[in-house]
Amino acid sequence: MPYIPHTDDDVKRMLDTIGVNSIDDLFDEIPKDIIAQPLQQVPPGKTEMETMRIMSDRAAQDSGNLCFIGAGAYEHHIPAAVWEVAGRGEFLTAYTPYQAEASQGTLQVIYEYQSMIAHLTGMDVSNASLYDGGSGLSEAVLMAVRANRKSKTKKALVLTSVNPLYRQATTNIVDNQGLELVEVAYCSEQGTTPVAALKHFEGQDFAALIIQQPNFFGSLEDVDALTDWAHANGMLVIASVNPTSLALLKPPGEWGEQGADIAVGEGQPLGVPLSSGGPYFGFITCKQQHVRQMPGRIIGRTVDMEGRPGFALTLQAREQHIRRSKATSNICTNQGLAMTAATVYMSLLGADGLQQVAVASHNNTQSLLQKLTAINGVEKVFTAPTFHEVVIRVPGNAGDVLNKLADKGIQGGVDLSAYYAELDGCILLCATETKIEADLDRYAAALQEVL
Numbered sequence: 001m002p003y004i005p006h007t008d009d010d011v012k013r014m015l016d017t018i019g020v021n022s023i024d025d026l027f028d029e030i031p032k033d034i035i036a037q038p039l040q041q042v043p044p045g046k047t048e049m050e051t052m053r054i055m056s057d058r059a060a061q062d063s064g065n066l067c068f069i070g071a072g073a074y075e076h077h078i079p080a081a082v083w084e085v086a087g088r089g090e091f092l093t094a095y096t097p098y099q100a101e102a103s104q105g106t107l108q109v110i111y112e113y114q115s116m117i118a119h120l121t122g123m124d125v126s127n128a129s130l131y132d133g134g135s136g137l138s139e140a141v142l143m144a145v146r147a148n149r150k151s152k153t154k155k156a157l158v159l160t161s162v163n164p165l166y167r168q169a170t171t172n173i174v175d176n177q178g179l180e181l182v183e184v185a186y187c188s189e190q191g192t193t194p195v196a197a198l199k200h201f202e203g204q205d206f207a208a209l210i211i212q213q214p215n216f217f218g219s220l221e222d223v224d225a226l227t228d229w230a231h232a233n234g235m236l237v238i239a240s241v242n243p244t245s246l247a248l249l250k251p252p253g254e255w256g257e258q259g260a261d262i263a264v265g266e267g268q269p270l271g272v273p274l275s276s277g278g279p280y281f282g283f284i285t286c287k288q289q290h291v292r293q294m295p296g297r298i299i300g301r302t303v304d305m306e307g308r309p310g311f312a313l314t315l316q317a318r319e320q321h322i323r324r325s326k327a328t329s330n331i332c333t334n335q336g337l338a339m340t341a342a343t344v345y346m347s348l349l350g351a352d353g354l355q356q357v358a359v360a361s362h363n364n365t366q367s368l369l370q371k372l373t374a375i376n377g378v379e380k381v382f383t384a385p386t387f388h389e390v391v392i393r394v395p396g397n398a399g400d401v402l403n404k405l406a407d408k409g410i411q412g413g414v415d416l417s418a419y420y421a422e423l424d425g426c427i428l429l430c431a432t433e434t435k436i437e438a439d440l441d442r443y444a445a446a447l448q449e450v451l
Contacts, residue, residue: 066439067274067411068368070389070430071216072133072163074269076244076357077434078341079348082271086341094336100312106336107311110299113343120246120346121239121263122253123285127296129339133266134169136282137162137210137240139295139329140264141174141181143286144208144236146328147261147293151207151234154179159193161186161215162240164419182206188422191219191382191391195229202233211260212240213249217428218365218389219382220249227256236261243283244269244361245387247354253287262286271345272338281335281342291315295329360433361388364440368431371444377451381426389430391416391423395451398427404450410443 006014011023020026027035046054067075086092090105097103097110114126130136141156158167158181171181184201186193192215209230213223223239230237239252239260252260267281268274286294292315300314349357365388372378377395394401398415405412413429420426431440 065409065411066435066442068413068429068431068435068443069411070218071414071428072165072266073274073280074242074244074388074430074432075274075434076269076271076361076432078271078273078345081348082341082344085344086271086337091340092337096334096336097313100310104311107299107313109340109343110334110336111301111311112347113339114299116343116346117243117267117283118285120243120251121241121283121285122251122259123263124253124288125291125294125298126283126285127294127298128334129267129336130264130282130284130296131333131335132280132282133240133264133268134163134166134282135173136264136266136284137166137238138170138173139282140238140262140284141170141179141208141210142177143262143284143290143293143295143328144238145179147290148207148234148236151205153205153207155182155206156180156208156210156238157182157184157198157201157206157230157235158210159184159186159212159215159221160420161191161193161217161219161221162210162212163216166212166240181210186215189382190384191215191217192221192384193226195222195225198226198229204233206233206235208236208238208261210238210240213252214242214245214387214389217382217391218386218430219384220386223250223252223255225256227258227260231256231258239263241265242269242387243267244354244358247351247358248362249387252285259287261290267335267338267342270342272341279335279338281338293328296334357433358388361431364388364431364433364435365390365429367437368429368435368440368443371440372447375444375448375451378447381423388432389428391426391428393426394447396425398425401447401450402427405443405446408446408450410446412443412447 094106097106100107110128114128117126118124130139144156145154160183167181184193184197211221211223211226213221215221227237237260239255241252241263243265252263263285265283267283272279284294298314299311301309301311304310369380369390372392373380379393381391381393398417402412402415413427416423416426416428
């Protein structure tokens with residue numbers, strides 16, 4: 001709570017009435033070894049004025065910086081109308097719409113969101129959003145294990161070209177439930193995973209295959225071949241996708257002969273700003289036959305007794321919130337405000353506008369790549385086609401190079417050696433439609449000077 005009204009005297013009187021010496025005594029049944037310890041690195045509290053000054057000074061440090069970091073969170077232009085609408089009180093402070101008759105506006109927004117996300121991914125059904133892309137992937141894995149009745153195992157194959165942060169989040173969430181992720185190595189030349197790399201797993205029992213498109217390196221996987229292989233081997237296919245890329249690339253629902261079974265991703269590119277690590281929201285869609293295994297809530301459109309259109313919670317297993325281990329979801333948080341912003345964003349841009357964003361982002365990345373690889377010692381690492389991210393190799397230590405670029409106001413990308421030991425000296429970088437030619441030239445000039 002932001003404000004606790006009880007004084008020390010109030011607390012003492014309550015404890016005396018109960019008959020204990022301290023608040024800690026109220027929780028003495030909790031084992032000592034799992035009780036949270038005091039935070040050692042947190043400084044003493046500041047006043048409101050001091051805190052605001054610190055935040056202002058830190059914000060000023062970012063002034064004028066150019067961001068070329070992607071890796072799952074992207075800097076796109078957000079029309080002013082997006083948050084003017086999403087910030088209205090009826091959206092900003094709205095609570096979970098359990099009372100449909102009093103929440104028609106909120107329910108309609110979610111319904112419109114579901115319709116657009118399902119259309120964008122080429123899938124049959126969408127829920128009302130999830131916590132974020134990483135936890136969304138874990139929900140998809142749990143969902144696939146439940147939905148794949150032919151599989152008798154709790155294992156899933158995951159390409160190592162899938163975002164390592166998503167893989168880590170998924171492992172952390174599903175590991176305690178006895179689920180296992182088995183990794184499949186990517187091709188070090190192409191930066192993608194050929195079907196031949198899966199041959200070793202043919203005939204083995206796995207519930208699902210997880211594919212990211214574009215993958216973490218920005219490279220485009222052969223999703224048709226991978227999807228057909230998975231289905232031929234009795235696996236469901238989980239697609240992790242960048243929603244902006246779907247304005248150009250084949251949607252998961254059309255991968256291979258049958259399409260992916262579940263599609264998830266991070267919705268942040270759709271109108272949610274980069275803001276010190278949040279907020280984010282995950283999306284999840286699936287084929288109709290798996291809808292009852294989908295976590296979270298779904299909003300449906302119906303008519304009342306007089307034939308007037310209305311919206312209501314549909315297939316919302318209310319008991320999932322209290323069923324603990326038997327629930328369909330661990331983290332089915334509906335990120336309502338971020339989802340609302342995404343709905344407004346997609347409505348404003350439309351299909352053509354989103355395609356223009358994707359094309360401009362791709363073109364800027366290709367232009368930046370040409371400028372950087374013209375510098376002596378800088379080279380493109382992988383041969384596969386890319387979307388709006390690409391991996392380069394620089395002479396020396398990538399972390400040192402990025403630190404020196406940061407001193408010049410350039411947030412140059414991600415040091416991949418932190419996640420892939422074999423990619424020492426490699427940087428994952430991204431450009432979106434927000435960059436102009438002068439920005440790309442500034443990056444190239446700064447890298448030339450640093451090297």
